[in-house]
Amino acid sequence: MTERATDLRLLLAAVIAWAALAITLSWTVTHRGLLVAGLVLAVLAVVGAATHRRRLRRRGRLGRHAVTEGRWSGLLLLSFASVLVLQFAATANDLRAARGDVQQLVAERAAVTVTGRVETEPRRLVGRFGEEQVIVVVAVSTITGRGETGPAAARLQLVGDQELLQVRWSSTVTVAGRLSPPRDAGPEIGRLRISGSIREVRPAPAVARAAQVLRTALTASVRDLPEDARGLLPGLVIGDTSALPPDLDEAMRATGMTHLTAVSGSNVAVVIGLVFGGCTLVGVPRRLRPWLAMLALAGFVVLARPEPSVLRASAMGAIGLLGISRHRRSIGPPLLGGAILTVLTVDPWLARSYGFVLSTLATLGLLLLAGPWGDHLAPHFAKVHPRLRLLGPAVAVPLAAQVVCGPVIVLLQGSVPIVGVLANLLAAPLIPMATIGGVACAGVAVLSPTLGGWLAWLPALPTLGVARVARALAVVPGGSVPWPDGAPGAGLLAVSTVLTLLVGRSLLLVALAHPIVTLLVVALFITLLVPTRTFTWPPTRWRMVACDVGQGDGIVLRSGPASAVVVDVGPDPALIDGCLDRLGVDVVDAVVLTHFHADHVGGIDGVSRGRQVKALLVTAVDDDEPTAREVRTWAQRRGLKATPLRIGDRFTAGALTASVWWPARRIDAGSVPNNSSVVLAVRTGEVDALLLGDIEREAGAAILSELRRRPEFASAARSFDVVKTPHHGSANISPALMEAIRAPVGIVSVGADNDYGHPSATQLSLLRRLGYAVYRTDLRGDIAVVDTDSGEAVVTMR
Incomplete structure (x- = not known):
């Protein structure tokens, strides 16, 4: 049986109407009405032309191109009709949302009471001042404001505290609060800051309650699984990624596998x-x-x-x-x-x-x-x-x-993600086993949580396999090829994909028929897989490099063409020596040791291998650890004196200036050495960076207090381009400090497969919520911040 030819006219018309709707979504009703009027006239013109064509066909006066012209006019008419349908729908949606004068109340920031159905799961966010917020979207049915109560049909974002986490999806609630305009253009026409208690006036329907029971049972059944399976299995089954480890999330993004959990x-x-x-x-x-x-x-x-x-x-x-x-x-x-x-x-x-x-x-x-x-x-x-x-x-x-x-x-x-196809192919056989097993565990856990927890180990095995594929392929050299950002990059890839689909097979046959061409193609493919950083490192105009020194810190700050300031030296002399060799550093203007833990000072011998070291700067808080004595012995052999750094100190080295933000005093709570870390605000070239050493929560709170007392610190707090985050990604940090010094880039200096659980999901999640672009040395190798003509950029070894 011969398959009928595919008719693409309705699909093309729908895409045209979709594009028109995306462009006009933010238009006013008046402007959209003018567009609709123009479209109606265009439809009438096309219909008139089609009617005239039919008359000519009856009289036998149409040429041989009549059929083709008829198809094009049909597509044109279908496109106009589709655009009209969606424009009418958007206009009706706008008029519906205007019921109850909600938009006017939002503009006036009125205090109101609303009743509406919960449409989304509660989401945790960090507010502008570091406070934790919970957001839920509701479809409002009635609103009371300015002494009047009336029907409404608008969507609002409810913003509240932890109590909002108890709201059930699809239930109907009544809340009071103050309205404000939305922060971004979208279907929600405003935000309601909750000022009172939340009252449920109608429970969720039976289907929603059944879904909640199954979801809760699934979450309970995976509670004792390894971290990757505990976070990934609910994502594969129901799209719940709330417990997904941030580093696994990043690996799945790098390999094009995020659609599996969406x-x-x-x-x-x-x-x-x-x-x-x-x-x-x-x-x-x-x-x-x-x-x-x-x-x-x-x-x-x-x-x-x-x-x-x-x-x-x-x-x-x-x-x-x-x-x-x-x-x-x-x-x-x-x-x-x-x-x-x-x-x-x-x-x-x-x-x-x-x-x-x-x-x-x-x-x-x-x-x-x-x-x-x-x-x-x-x-x-x-x-x-x-x-x-x-x-x-x-x-x-x-x-x-x-x-x-x-x-x-x-x-x-x-x-x-070049490895995306391979990653998805390797994961594909594992997905059904994990999905079906996860659903089965959810059903069993409803009846017996203990049995459900035992059975959860069956889908956990393929789930761990998916995680292993993501982690392994995420670090493959050349696995993700840089591409132009924005619409130009997307358009370029779309054109390349279409051309490949149309002529790729023919090109392959030609290559196979000509061995020399085949060899050139293979050579080109191999070249693409070779890490270009092997030949192009270091990037020109680098200003700061976080060296991959394993589980430790090793930061190199450029102070001249072949000179630098080194902040911490990692645990292994060979690793910091190799990083400095790659960067072409012959003179070290100063070595700054933030504190005397081995993962920050153990590599001190590597700094002086074949290089001149001019100065040694250390924390002002006394430390009698064996490593501190070893550092002083190293300094004496080279004729150096350890100079202590305290809050307010400043020093310069060539093109680099630095200001000391900590320590101000000894803090006996927590880890004394960590909380005594030297915190440096540095400027090298046009790059401003803050290096936070290994400070913990207590020192973070103290630095935050200093920000309030010292105008020069406060004015610089929001101007950093990059922050070296505290203690290798430890969870023991001050969220308020990270909010106060929010920067576009956060660098986590951490070793792969370390025994400390670094970086923690807590710090990574906080950084992402605050808008940091996170770079990790365990995944990226050496990380360089480069001073470019258009601003700062980040370049990584991997």
Whole structure:
């Protein structure tokens, strides 16, 4: 049976209407009304032209291009109609949101009482002044303000304290507070700072309560698992990443695997594809496979909660089923176009949602690529063993999703994860085992938490495998290729992808037919995998480098063409010596030892190997540790005197200036040596950095007090370009201090696989909530801050 040609007109029209909606979302109703009027006139013109064409056809006066012209006019009419539908929907949404004068009350920052349905899970955030906030989005049904009560249909963000964490998703609550404008453009038209208690007026529906029971049971069943499995398994099953270790989260981002823990069309597509593969393995009849996949999808929706994002992803996933059905592929793109229009009609603000873009692209990959690629790959797997034929669609699904989602991923993270396809292929066989096992554990844990906890070890094994794949491939040299940021980079990758899909096979055949060309292609591929930093390190105009000295600190601050100030030297002389050699440092203007723990002073001999050391600066708090005596002995042999540093001291070395922010006194609480660390505010070139040594919570609080007393410290606190974070990422820090000195870049100097659990999830999460871009020496190697014409940049060895 010949497959019908695929009609892409509705899909193209939907994409055009989507783009128009994204552009006009912030327009006023008046401006949108003018656009709609213009579109109506355009539709009338197209209809008139089509009517005239039909008359000419009846009279036999149409030329040979009539059919093509008719198709183009049909696409044009369909596009105009689609744009009109979405513009009407956006206008209706705006008019609906204006009910109850909510926008006016927001503008007046009025004190109001609202009743509404909870639409999202509570989220923890750090406020502008370091305080912890909890945010929930509600769909308001009634509002009381300025002495009047009336109906409303707006969405608001509720901002409160820990009490807001007890709010149940999909329940109806009544709260009082003061309104304020939203911080970002979005579907929520304002924020409500809660000033009283929260009262639940209607419990969540039965489906929501059932989902909550299963989610709670799943969380309880994984409580005793290793950290990676405890954080990742709920993410794979229900998209809950609240307990995901930050370093694993970073590894999954680097390998393009974050879609596995996001309730997106990509996630749904992978699960559905693997369900089809399992059905093929056990011999389920073809006609039953879509129904079983739909059943699995319905269970997924209940467990992940039928929030708008979940329903959106599931709708796209259901359409994606057609991409694996050999006999229904031709109707997939029109259905996808219709789904886009339907979803955007219900929620116009999804037009600017990256999640919706990824869901749509993943579904498009299933419809256009996964089926043919699966058919092509299956015979090759079958040559090994007939049962392996099912690996064709199983491999094609993540591959197609990765290819079509690549431009958006570049837009979000500014790099192309070359290892992403390999990482997803290796993880693909593990995902169904983890997902099905996680769902089963949740069901069992509802009846018996103890038994559920025992069974949780079964899905934990494949989950740990997924984590291992992410961590291993995240550090592969060349695994993530830098790419231009923003829309130009996304457009470039999109064009490159399309060209590769169109002519890649022909180019491969040409290369195979010409051995010399093949060798050149292989050589080019190998060149791309070789870390370029091997040949280009150090970067020109470097000003600060955090050396990878293992579990310790070793910071090099440039003071001249071949001179530097070294702050701490790590535990191993060879490591700091190698870093200084790579940087071409011949003269060390000063060695600053923040305190005398071995991981900061053990490598002191490496600094003086073949170099002149001019000065030694140390903490002013006396320390009689053996390492301190060894440092003084080293200094005496080289004719140096250890000069103590106290708060308020300043020193210069060539192009570098430094101000000492700590220590001011001895703190006996916590670790005395750590809290006696020298804290330096340095400027080298145009780079301003704050080096926090190993200070703990107590010293952090003391420095925060100094900020309030010393105007020169306070004025500099928000001007740093980079902060070397405290104590290798320890959880024992002062969040308020990190908020007060917030900087764009945070560097964590830490050793891989250390025994201290550094860096802690607590510090990494805090840094990300405060807006730091976090760089770690255990993952990136040497980290350089470079002074460029357009500002500061970070360049890493890996």
